[in-house]
Amino acid sequence: xxxxxxxxxxxxxxxxxxxxxxxxxxxxxxxxxxxxxxxxxxxxxxxxxxxxxxxxxxxxxxxxxxxxxxxxxxxxxxxxxxxxxxxxxxxxxxxxxxxxxxxxxxxxxxxxxxxxxxxxxxxxxxxxxxxxxxxxxxxxxxxxxxxxxxxxxxxxxxxxxxxxxxxxxxxxxxxxxxxxxxxxxxxxxxxxxxxxxxxxxxxxxxxxxxxxxxxxxxxxxxxxxxxxxxxxxxxxxxxxxxxxxxxxxxxxxxxxxxxxxxxxxxxxxxxxxxxx
Ligand code: ADP
Ligand code: MG
Numbered sequence: 001x002x003x004x005x006x007x008x009x010x011x012x013x014x015x016x017x018x019x020x021x022x023x024x025x026x027x028x029x030x031x032x033x034x035x036x037x038x039x040x041x042x043x044x045x046x047x048x049x050x051x052x053x054x055x056x057x058x059x060x061x062x063x064x065x066x067x068x069x070x071x072x073x074x075x076x077x078x079x080x081x082x083x084x085x086x087x088x089x090x091x092x093x094x095x096x097x098x099x100x101x102x103x104x105x106x107x108x109x110x111x112x113x114x115x116x117x118x119x120x121x122x123x124x125x126x127x128x129x130x131x132x133x134x135x136x137x138x139x140x141x142x143x144x145x146x147x148x149x150x151x152x153x154x155x156x157x158x159x160x161x162x163x164x165x166x167x168x169x170x171x172x173x174x175x176x177x178x179x180x181x182x183x184x185x186x187x188x189x190x191x192x193x194x195x196x197x198x199x200x201x202x203x204x205x206x207x208x209x210x211x212x213x214x215x216x217x218x219x220x221x222x223x224x225x226x227x228x229x230x231x232x233x234x235x236x237x238x239x240x241x242x243x244x245x246x247x248x249x250x251x252x253x254x255x256x257x258x259x260x261x262x263x264x265x266x267x268x269x270x271x272x273x274x275x276x
Contacts, residue, residue, distance in 0.1 A: 004069060004085075004164055004195050005032040005055060011063030012050050012218075024050040025218045028064070034163065037187075037196040039206035039226075042215030043240045048199045051215070052168045055197065056086045069163065084113065087157030089167040093149030097141045102133065102152055105141055109160040120159075127155040130192075131185050147178025151185055164195040171202060183208060203230065203244045207265050214239075227263035246270040 010028035013021045025047045032038055040048050053059045054066045057073040069085050071078040087109075090096060099105035106124045115123065128134045131151040136144065141152055150170055157165060167186065171179040183205050190196045198209060206212050212229040214222040216239060222229060230236070233243045233251040243251075250264040250273070264270050 002034045003031055004034045004036075005030065005197075006067040007031070007054070007064070008067075009064035010051075010054065010061050010066055012047075012054070012059065013062045014050075023218055025054075027219055030213065030220060032164075032195060032197065034195055035190075035193055036211065037190045037198065037209045038211045038213060039209035040197065040199045040213045040215060041201065041203065041206050041241060046215040047218040048215055049168055050218075052088070052166050052197070052199060055164075055166050056088050057082050058088075084160055085162055086164045086166055087160055087162035089150070089153050089157055089165065089170050091169045091172045093146055093153055093173070096153040096156070097149060100140060102128070102139050102141055102144075103137045105152055106155045106159050109156050113160060123159045123161070124155075127158040128152075130158055130189060131155045132181075145178055146174040147181035150174065150178065150182045154182075154185060154189075158189070158194075162194070164197065165189065166197045166199075168199045169201065170198075171200065171205065179205070201242070203242050203247075204266075206230075207244055214241075226265050230265040231262045 007028055007030045010025055012025040013023050016022045028051065042048050054061065054073060055068065057079045060074050066073045068082045071082055073082055097105050098108055103124050106127050107120050110120045110123050128137055131154050133148065133151050133155060136148065141149060171182050174182065186196055186198060187208055200206055207226045207230065209226060211223060212226050213220055214229060230243055230247045233247055236243050244265050246267050246269060247265045250260050250270055254260050260273050264273055
């Protein structure tokens, strides 16, 4: 698999009040391959959103480099190309929906790219099908649930045919049902080949990724498979992070002498381990 994102020694400082700089990222090294599903977790203020913004050249490194598809985000000429490769989805669905009808909203991105009208119609059909929202094509977005709105926002990004989706806490404002709709959609898109970078504070969601990256105070301090990361229950809790309920229950039972494997991180695995 080719490298889609290659970040080396990335540093980001924001100008703060009275000349006090805020160091949001230091020494970030991260490579993401085409087709991967990477979850990023970390407490508030650990730098997750700042990192996400670099992937789309919304902000530029104050040190080090960020390459997307081999293109340096710091080169102005690359920005257009990079934004076509990497689509962003943010937390609040209402801030991302611009049109009064779902299909117009999904068409907005390709229209801005100058795509021909007949092809736009085709892309809208395709993108809505990918997020299971075809039936809502002519609906008003304001009548949709949060999960449906986020799926429309994802369709709007897909209509630009990106290689990679970066989602920054896309389920933070949704109810459990909406969260499941969005996560299921993202998993399905990844299975169809799109690279996914998924920032979340719901650990049960991070379990769905191939790789989990943990951020602390502007640095990446751990990364590994979900099983490698979430088996470190005490360590994560010490950092102020949650762990998936199943991992916590398994750790508790282990501490009371029960023999359970270290890689139990999902409810299904726990059930199988307890009721073989
Ligand atoms: P996270 O998404 O993990 O909560 P952020 O990337 O939003 O973290 O923030 C990382 C750090 O950078 C925090 O200390 C935050 O206060 C600071 N920060 C974020 N955005 C800005 C900004 N526009 N100006 C100044 N400081 C910022
Ligand atoms: Mg954030």
